[in-house]
Amino acid sequence: MQIPLLDLKAQYALIKDEIDAAVHRVLESCHFILGPEGRALEEEMASFCETQYAIGVANGTDALTLALLALNIRPGDEVITTPYTFFATAETVAQLGAVPVFVDIDPVTLNLDLNHIKIKITARTKAIIPVHIFGQMLDVERLTEVADRYEISILEDAAQAVGARYRGRRAGSLGHAGTLSFFPTKNLGAYGDAGMVVTNDARIAEVVRRLRFHGCDKKYYHDDIGYNSRLDEIQAAILRVKLRYLEQWNEARRVKAARYDLLLADAAGRGDIVLPGRDPEAESVYHLYVVRSRRREEIMKALAGAGIGSAVYYPVPLHLQKAFEYLGMKPGSLPVAEGASEEAFALPCYPELTDEQQERVVEIVEKALYGVI
Numbered sequence: 001m002q003i004p005l006l007d008l009k010a011q012y013a014l015i016k017d018e019i020d021a022a023v024h025r026v027l028e029s030c031h032f033i034l035g036p037e038g039r040a041l042e043e044e045m046a047s048f049c050e051t052q053y054a055i056g057v058a059n060g061t062d063a064l065t066l067a068l069l070a071l072n073i074r075p076g077d078e079v080i081t082t083p084y085t086f087f088a089t090a091e092t093v094a095q096l097g098a099v100p101v102f103v104d105i106d107p108v109t110l111n112l113d114l115n116h117i118k119i120k121i122t123a124r125t126k127a128i129i130p131v132h133i134f135g136q137m138l139d140v141e142r143l144t145e146v147a148d149r150y151e152i153s154i155l156e157d158a159a160q161a162v163g164a165r166y167r168g169r170r171a172g173s174l175g176h177a178g179t180l181s182f183f184p185t186k187n188l189g190a191y192g193d194a195g196m197v198v199t200n201d202a203r204i205a206e207v208v209r210r211l212r213f214h215g216c217d218k219k220y221y222h223d224d225i226g227y228n229s230r231l232d233e234i235q236a237a238i239l240r241v242k243l244r245y246l247e248q249w250n251e252a253r254r255v256k257a258a259r260y261d262l263l264l265a266d267a268a269g270r271g272d273i274v275l276p277g278r279d280p281e282a283e284s285v286y287h288l289y290v291v292r293s294r295r296r297e298e299i300m301k302a303l304a305g306a307g308i309g310s311a312v313y314y315p316v317p318l319h320l321q322k323a324f325e326y327l328g329m330k331p332g333s334l335p336v337a338e339g340a341s342e343e344a345f346a347l348p349c350y351p352e353l354t355d356e357q358q359e360r361v362v363e364i365v366e367k368a369l370y371g372v373i
């Protein structure tokens, strides 16, 4: 039984008719860039994210770049963020000439540790980027209390958390702006690249809208040096179909995650597996189901041998990436993130995963840990 880490083919099979019709509709219209599908998606996403505005862009990385620009991040500014995330979170900061300041993570949730933020704030700190890692939000309201005192902006990197909630409020709706990625493997995935900025701030929305289209409000009149970063109509049409399923899919992921927790309880009780840590106020969308084990290599090898996908998130924390060598951070400087990088890995967890497949995954995990069972 082959069990991939994520089964996009199974998903497509379930919605093929609707997707094909949506793509066909765009092909017939021959309106490919900035048209009715994109506008409709923006309205539907703003409503879904419970924000005033949503602006489609080319990918989640550009969403970060354009949002940072709209927050007036300039060369030399400092931006506090987590080292335990996908590279783009800090890459975009550096790309603008600003300085990523990495703060260690919480050992339970693996999100930015809010207790360590204050001591990293300097006169140059302009923004904080919390990342809702693996689909579980952190407490942005609590972060806002600190940030407001120093007039620091909050940009939520919600690439992995579309639809997630914290005390009932949606990912992306609590900071000054939030960014989403529709990379194909994300919970709401396009069939190519796409991303979005969500915000309740009319000025941020306006700046992002202008920057994504060559700094231009009126065709051939350019007020800013901008970018070409648009979400195209085919992707928008596909995303509109998938958005209608998202709540149901996210709920299915939560059900699978809860089932893994039960199936893995024995291994967890023996201390060989650490289950994903929960914040009781957060409703996760389980972009990934990530466990920890000191015996990660053995387990992953056994899973691969049985045709089961698993993957390490993330093998190298950002402060130890070669690209960030110039920041001068040494191994041992952010021990919690480094520990997670050594032990964490994701198991298959997606709406289409069957009970039988899930049992098989756990059977192989236990076989790797305890021999024949």
Ligand SMILES: *Cc1c(COP(=O)(O)O)cnc(C)c1O
Pocket (backbone or CB within 6 Å): 059, 060, 061, 062, 085, 086, 088, 089, 131, 157, 159, 160, 181, 182, 183, 193, 194, 195
């Ligand atoms: C996927 C991801 C991004 C980048 O999104 P792209 O659409 O691939 O550019 C940024 N931040 C996080 C946390 C991500 O997971």
